Amino acid sequence: MDLERILEAAENYAKSVLGLDGSGHDWWHIYRVNKLACTIAREEGANLFICSLAALLHDVADEKLNGSEEEGIQKVNQWMNENEVPAEVCSQVLNIISTMSFKGGNKVPMSSLEGKVVQDADRLDAMGAIGIARTFVYSGHIGQLIYDPSIQVRNSMTKEEYRNGRSTAVNHFYEKLLKLKNGMNTSYGKQLAARRHEEMEHFLEVFFKEWEGRR
Numbered sequence: 001m002d003l004e005r006i007l008e009a010a011e012n013y014a015k016s017v018l019g020l021d022g023s024g025h026d027w028w029h030i031y032r033v034n035k036l037a038c039t040i041a042r043e044e045g046a047n048l049f050i051c052s053l054a055a056l057l058h059d060v061a062d063e064k065l066n067g068s069e070e071e072g073i074q075k076v077n078q079w080m081n082e083n084e085v086p087a088e089v090c091s092q093v094l095n096i097i098s099t100m101s102f103k104g105g106n107k108v109p110m111s112s113l114e115g116k117v118v119q120d121a122d123r124l125d126a127m128g129a130i131g132i133a134r135t136f137v138y139s140g141h142i143g144q145l146i147y148d149p150s151i152q153v154r155n156s157m158t159k160e161e162y163r164n165g166r167s168t169a170v171n172h173f174y175e176k177l178l179k180l181k182n183g184m185n186t187s188y189g190k191q192l193a194a195r196r197h198e199e200m201e202h203f204l205e206v207f208f209k210e211w212e213g214r215r
Ligand code: ADP
Pocket: 023, 024, 025, 122, 125, 126, 131, 134, 135, 136, 138, 139, 144, 167, 168, 169, 172, 176
């Protein structure tokens, strides 16, 4: 199979597995991460094919869609074997995806340049205008309020507090989104993250003014 055909097949596979489920992990998230990964890969001189394939498959292994992380990784492995992905590429892609989906994965550093690129692309999709949109859709999905002034904005919440509805969409910026900038791997990823970070800060500034009728 030639590389072009493999990417096309991976695209169709991701579409069929992820669909349009609205939890923030839909096909269009994959579409954007793939585009971003290619953009960053070109700037950083990473292998485009590996970045693109890993980006397209990165959420297929998601725990939420499989019994466990291991099962998800196995599923991706099997798909690559069936689609005649070269063994060398296979092991690189599996390495990237398992590091990305590893719980608390932020603490396990990516070993390959391609992994750094794809992880940056995935994180960037949670930032900026797109990140803002995803946060509010996800919040609606789990029944969170937009904002609640009686809940002090904080940068960490316990599982309990989440379960008891003590978080809000706006709080998610402080818990996660505003921290992402500091975790970027590549220099081009850092540049893009700086812009998306500013976009979110601007959004919050306007948001709080509008909330109090000051704008
Ligand atoms: P990923 O694995 O791609 O980072 P997640 O499943 O953690 O995705 O989140 C999907 C999207 O929903 C992301 O944009 C994320 O910022 C947002 N999100 C995750 N948790 C929350 C939350 N508690 N409140 C609001 N948005 C959230």
